[in-house]
Amino acid sequence: MRPVIALRRKSVIVTWMLSYLAVLLLPLIVSVFVYIVASRTLESQIHEANGSLLKQVREMMDSYFQAMERLNFELTWNVRMQELLYSNKYLSHPEEYNYDLYQISQDMRDYEKAYTFIDKFYTFLNRDQLVIWPSLVRDGAYAYKLLHVSSGAGYDAWLETLNRRDYLDYLPLVRIDDSGVQHNTVALISSYTMDKNSSPATNVIMIDQDRILNSIRNVELFNKGHVFILSPQNEVLVSNSAVSLTDALPFDRFTDELEPLYYWKIGDKRYEVTAIVSSRSGLKYVSMIPSNLYWEKAELVRNLTIASAGVSLLGGALLMTFFLRRNYNPLRNLMHAVSGNADVPLPGAGNEFQLLEQAIHRTFTKLDSMSAQIDRQRQLVRSHFIGRLLKGRADTAGIPIEESLAAFHMAFASDEFAVIVLAVEPSEAFDERLSHMDPAAKRMLLMFIVTNVVEELASQRNIGYVAEVDDVFACLVNLRQNGEENRGEELMRIASEAQRFLAESYGIQLTLAVSGIHRTASGIAQAYVEALDALEYKLVMGSKEILSYEELQRRISSAAGPESEVGYYYPLQVEQQLINYAKVGDFEKAKRTLDDIIEINFRRTPAVSVPIARCLTLNLVSTMIKTVSEIGSLQDSFLVQNPRRIERLTQFDTVQEMQRQTTEFLRQVCEYTAGLRQQHLQQSRQQALDELVREVKELIGSRYSDPNLNISMIGHAFDMKPTYLSKLFKDHTGEGLLDCINKTRVEQAKRIMAEDGQSVTDAAGLVGFNDVNAFIRTFKKYEGITPGKFKEAAEAQS
Secondary structure (H helix, E strand, O other): OHHHHHHHHHHHHHHHHHHHHHHHHHHHHHHHHHHHHHHHHHHHHHHHHHHHHHHHHHHHHHHHHHHHHHHHHHHHOOHHHHHHHHOOHHHHOHHHHHHHHHHHHHHHHHHHHHOOOOOEEEEEEOOOOEEEEOOEEEEHHHHHHHHOHHHOOOHHHHHHHHOOOOOEEEEEEEEEOOOOOEEEEEEEEEEOOOOOOOOOEEEEEEEEHHHHHHHOOOOHHHHHOEEEEEOOOOOEEEEOOOOOOOOOOOHHHOOOOOOOOEEEEEOOEEEEEEEEEOOOOOOEEEEEEEOHHHHHHHHHHHHHHHHHHHHHHHHHHHHHHHHHHHHHHHHHHHHHHHHOOOOOOOOOOOOHHHHHHHHHHHHHHHHHHHHHHHHHHHHHHHHHHHHHHHOOOOOOOOOOHHHHHHHOOOOOOOOEEEEEEEEEEOOHHHHHHOOOOOHHHHHHHHHHHHHHHHHHHHOOOOEEEEEEEOOEEEEEEEEOOOOOOOHHHHHHHHHHHHHHHHHHHHOOEEEEEEOOOEEOHHHHHHHHHHHHHHHHOHHHHOOOOEEEHHHHHHHHHHHOOOOOOOOOOOOHHHHHHHHHHHHOOOHHHHHHHHHHHHHHHHOOOOOOOHHHHHHHHHHHHHHHHHHHHHHOOHHHOHHHHOOOHHHHHOOOOOHHHHHHHHHHHHHHHHHHHHHHHHHHHHHHHHHHHHHHHHHHHHHHHHHOOOOOOOHHHHHHHOOOOHHHHHHHHHHHHOOOHHHHHHHHHHHHHHHHHHHHOOOHHHHHHHOOOOOHHHHHHHHHHHHOOOHHHHHHHHHHHO
């Protein structure tokens, strides 16, 4: 045995030595590799560091510039601003011009509250040389004096900038605040468009550079280097440094992707320059970081790498020798113990660990197998014995009951017995907890839980044994002779506590049936039959209840008599009433009638029997099928799409389930009938609307030349409210009634000018316009050109 152990010891020592060497040499190899590639990767690391910080600055800044663009959009498309700049209403109502200016300035107050980080914004009206800002309207020259007079740029240059056509760009400006302090700002200047040669107005939105710089002051890029924000024309908008950018940088090559490093020297300092362009605003972001910040860190890493390599070599060699000697001693002792066991043979190859693993695995496998087999067979045999005892066949094998009880460690304390049958109801809570288990394992766990809980409750004052018999659980209760007279209450206590505890702790829902109390072991079978009979009343009494056989018998005996009912309540007039409600789709009334039928039949004393209840269900379903067949084709109904629906209606365990299924079926019938009625009503309404629209269009076609033709006149002609008629017309055609009138008049005017050669004024009068200007506006709205240009084009073609 000694040579074998010596061979194993040698193999393990070699393996450990190689492992220690690998652990020792791995950091050294990594250190050398890092040292070699450090110089190659330093440039990319600097680029990535600068790029990530620069992207952070870009995202922060783009949020400001995007807010400026949103404010510019809201100002541009403000309804009052659009009306002020582009409508012709001031030709006829010039007195409203100043009031509209005031309303726009009030709207700007709301924008000022919403965009608190915008320092100043205003709109310059080119034609009137006016400036509108929140709550104020000022002359252009006066506004320039208040806002920009100290900026160095003259008033004419300011006007030239604001009068540019189709202009949208960022510019650096100087702003004077209310206290007279100058601020360098970034201004978004956006002009409005009217025609090819002029711009009616210009928006100017400003954010101070100090606000922008304060938002990025905590960014490492800001604190250690220089940051520049350039306009698309390479003009510096924002900078945290007095250093100016050189023109040698390739500004035209900057894109929204991070650009490669550029090296730039200012005096004796060398900088790494990184640039990126915003895809949203077109602005360019440039960073300049001193190179020595990164090279100092790289030098420190290199020195630490060399020092750690030396320490690792020296200390690793000493520790490897020490731990090799120390760690093998316990393993050698284990090998002596295992190799001396004759039941565990030594393997032909492998080291000591493989031998130990094989020995331990075999031992635990045998123990687990033996324990599981013993427990499984004991439980199965005991459950089988209890099942035979409940069915009155315990002595057929020729073995006395007393010996069988002793073999299964069972004992009875008295000769009084009762049986509690437990039927497990479907429970989503329990199934969700064990959704990962297969059905067989789930059933075994369920049996384990129910058996232990019920036996524990029954054994608190009596003796109880649980077994699974014919898909239900049965608890055989042996009542102790402790002087208690009311044994029935004790059985109800066991059933009630078991039902409550299993529902609250595990989500297991039970319906329990309790038998009467019988003497001697021969009465156990009778008690089991009584419990099963009581369980049958789950159909009438409902699931998740505790059903006492003796209580049910007392109820039946007290209610029985020569005049007791043997059928069920469902007269013809009630059936016809249910059919009528279902035909019109009135689910609420139909459901109320159905609930009354079920209430009368199942809440009376005595309730209908189980066979009669199933007959009632079939009669109710037959009524609903007749309803469907009377209002339409049965083959086209939802019943044909799911033929097993009727079969499921007759498969129920409780009155509640029967009521739920029949109510759901009734709801589907009502929805089907209501849908058919709604379809017929919609078809009739659609035909009426088609006829109305046709008559309206005929009236417009015959009366378009009447200047009094309008929505009110048409509504009066059809004896309808004008607004309601207009809404019906638009909902049906997608076109407003006034648009239809105007389009008809424009089409007739085109025909008159093109075919008859009438003038614009004559054509306007012939198609019902009293005002030629209104005719011109309407014509241009629908044709895109004025009637004069249309007439010229028509004459040129002819």
